[in-house]
Amino acid sequence: MSKAAVRAHTNIALIKYWGKADEELFLPMNSSLSLTLNGLYTDTFVEISDAFTEDQFRLNGQLQSEKETAKISHFLDLFRKEANRNEFIHVDSVNHVPTAAGLASSASAFAALAGALNMAMGLNMDLQTLSTFARRGSGSATRSLFGGFVEWQKGSSSKDSMAIPVDDADWDIGMVIVAVNKSAKKISSRLGMKQTVETSPFYPAWVESAEKDLVAIKKAIQVQDFEKLGQITEHSAMKMHGSMMGAATPIIYFEPDSIKAIQAVRELREQGILCYVTMDAGPNVKVLCRLSEAEKIKEKLTAYFSTEQLLISGPGKGIRSLTPEEAAEYDWSLT
Incomplete structure (x- = not known):
């Protein structure tokens, strides 16, 4: 045993x-x-x-x-x-x-x-x-x-x-997660990917652009340029979701509260707080920010979401034994 x-x-x-x-x-x-x-x-x-x-x-x-x-x-x-x-x-x-x-x-x-x-x-x-x-x-x-x-x-x-x-x-990087909906999504990532690859006319452009973004974001990380890191992150997410929406049967993970969170982040940027959104295959919004400003961002977001929907996280470590x-x-x- x-x-x-x-x-x-x-x-x-x-x-x-x-x-x-x-x-x-x-x-x-x-x-x-x-x-x-x-x-x-x-x-x-x-x-x-x-x-x-x-x-x-x-x-x-x-x-x-x-x-x-x-x-x-x-x-x-x-x-x-x-x-x-x-x-x-x-x-x-x-x-x-x-x-x-x-x-x-x-x-x-x-x-x-x-x-x-x-x-x-x-x-x-x-x-x-x-x-x-x-x-x-x-x-x-x-x-x-x-x-x-x-x-x-x-x-x-x-x-x-x-x-x-x-x-x-380890250079003041953090994330505020906005849990819009914690329920299991209706369209799995596996199915969503397959439909996008096979039917979206925007998909080839997504692949080409992702490779360029990877080069650019690694340069931003190397010089610890947070603003550039955030801009590339947000653009990458929106391009991915754009390719999904171009599928023959459009794949839309956004919910009304997803849009609300994105708009709130843009308002925060207008106020001088650097933060950027990213979204995976689901409605939840992740806000890339400086960890030192995460509490302030969370507090601002409580105007739109309950504190139970908001989670602050810093960078995690690799796997380890319990x-x-x-x-x-x-x-x-x-x-």
Whole structure:
């Protein structure tokens, strides 16, 4: 029997990943860059034993359906094959992120699971190699293995489509998350990507522009130019959503409160507070800002949203093992 428990933080893409070049291997059409956040994370415990008679998957304390467990088993098989092992595995995962609400819960979830499997099976993969495995569960999970600003290089194959750390973001970087709607979205990212790639006439321009934005944003990070960083981030998000709206059946994740949040941020900029919006495949708005100004921005946004809808986060770290004391809070025994 072997066990491990790992924490991974979610990440928010500043240069977005949208669209797969390979549906099976989760190879992206373009490279991307994200910021890992300390305020949202997943803790995952895995236990491997030849006494188990089937794989089992619990999420937030609830035993999952056969269909959901089959998806996880497919991911577990990648590690079983690599380790040349065939035991069944029990997975217990707790998301401190609303699931499937456009807040990147799958990124932290599969990064934590990949990290726990790597430890429990004694594979000892380095994080860049491990990112090629995490990618097979969720593309954005590739980036959640590292902290700060992280690039996911699209690569040309499953072996080199991986994440690399760019910068620890320890220069007054923060984010205010506006949770417009924490419910699961009606159109999954996977389906939304497929429809956009296949039917939007704007999509080729999106891919070309994303590659240029990646070069520009890395230069801004290198010289710690926050204003340029924010401008590129906001433009990237709006271009991605524009490409979705151009799909044959338009994909619109915006809700009225999403627009309200975007307008509020623009008003804050007019008042001299540098902050910029980004949105993933969901209605929730993330406000990139200086961490030192996050409380002020949150206070301004309470004119439109309840305090329960607003979360401040600084940069997050890469994956790490849970201590026995932390694991015990979930009734997970590591001994």
